[in-house]
Amino acid sequence: MVRRKPGTLLPLEVAILDAATTAARDGEPEFHGFAIAQRMQARDGARRLTAHGTLYKALARMEADGLLESRWEDADVAVAEGRPRRRLYRVTPLGATARTRALAQSGPTAATPRPGLVT
Amino acid sequence: MGADGAGFARWWAARYTRGLPDEVGARRRAEIECDVFEHCQATNGRSAAVAWRTVRGVHADLAWRREERRLMQGSHRTPTRLRTTWSVVTQNWFAPLAVLVAIFDVLLAIGIATEKDGKLPGQAIGPVVLIALAALLVAGLWLRWRAGEARAQRTGSVAAAVPTRWIAGLVAVLVVSLALLVVGVSTGSLVFFFVAVSVLKVVVLVLATVGITRAVRSADPGARVTLANGMIIAGVLPALLFFWMIVPALIALAVIVGVLTTNPRVRPAV
Incomplete structure (x- = not known):
């Protein structure tokens, strides 16, 4: 199992924060699991979506660390669109700072797509 | 579908x-x-x-x-009051000693400021630095308490604050330094005093610098524990520097050992 050093982010966590930041710039400050998996797939040029277990474990860990915050979508919205309710995540100021720091530490290549950043 | x-x-x-x-x-x-x-x-x-x-x-x-x-x-x-009390006592036993060192810092500052034969700018700068270190120590204690609470609520982690080999190495250095101090006191040798105090100062400064640097650079809220430890250690430096008073220096050493061998993260969330 991948372990991170205190105060550092795993590549998947950086990818999530980066994709979420890009989504926010595109006018979507909140995201749900599948949407962020799609964005990361496009960002990294990966063939596959991040696995369920890997993705939701990372989201839970990041929320516990204060990098993300989340809420349930309004049930009426989901019912109106005929789909299950989404858990909506948002990058916190701490998450934004951590992303900036991680990208600065790893250099400009960290912001570029990296194939294979799944599972 | x-x-x-x-x-x-x-x-x-x-x-x-x-x-x-x-x-x-x-x-x-x-x-x-x-x-x-x-x-x-x-x-x-x-x-x-x-x-x-x-x-x-x-x-x-x-x-x-x-x-x-x-x-x-x-x-x-975690919910029992007895378990919570036990965790607080075992993981924060050094806190009263640290408060004593803070009081020592303040009294020392007052003593220097009111000294009749004192010379400027030392008589002005010294008390300011001492009061600042006392404030740093108290702030470190508070930060450690709050960081431990947040961490316990989040993960209930019981991991050591620092690696065991670091603790062992540091305790060994402190024991040797203390032995040198004792020898210095009993024989009146300035060489022993000089070596012991120099070693202590270097160790404490390095640890404080590493702790603050890690905490500042870290995105992990738990790193506040490390920052708090650095602040507490910096706050006990004056007591170590006045080693010839023996008791304050020993209390300061006990605080450093307490800070580095306990972990506020085991405190159950109340």
Whole structure:
């Protein structure tokens, strides 16, 4: 199992924060699991979506660390669109700072797509 | 619409969330349900893709389950007042000693400021530095307390604050330094005093610098513990520098040992 050093982010966590930041710039400050998996797939040029277990474990860990915050979508919205309710995540100021720091530490290549950043 | 793959994902989510707290399991199952639905919509129901995505995450699901089970078992053990009190006492035993050192810093500052034969600028700068270090020490104690509380609520982690080999090495250095101080006192040798105090100062300064640097550079809220430790250690420096008073220096050493060998993260959330 991948372990991170205190105060550092795993590549998947950086990818999530980066994709979420890009989504926010595109006018979507909140995201749900599948949407962020799609964005990361496009960002990294990966063939596959991040696995369920890997993705939701990372989201839970990041929320516990204060990098993300989340809420349930309004049930009426989901019912109106005929789909299950989404858990909506948002990058916190701490998450934004951590992303900036991680990208600065790893250099400009960290912001570029990296194939294979799944599972 | 990918019934087999989606069904497998739902079945697996129901399996690995079984026995977890209701809200934890329900949230994960609801998120998987939503994800699978969106995935099927996006791929026109490619069943194999959903199933394969589930399979690839099995190890992470099981690791997450183990972590949740550990937290659940930990939370069942925490609520008693006796357990909470015991954790506070064992992990913060040095706090009263640290307060004594803070008082020592303040008294020393007053003594220097009111000294009749004192010379400027030392008589002005000295008390300011001492008061600042006393404030740093008290702030460090408060920060450590708050960081421990947040950490316990979050993970219930019982990991050591620093690696064991670091603690062992540091304790060895402190013991040797203390022995040199004792020899210096008993023989009146300035060489022993000089070596012991120099070693102590270097060790303490290095540790404080490393702790503050790590905390400042870290995105982990738990790093506040390290920052707090650095602040406390910096606050006891004056007592170490006045080693010939013996008692303050010994108390300061005890505080440093206490800071580095205890972990506020084991304090149960109240």
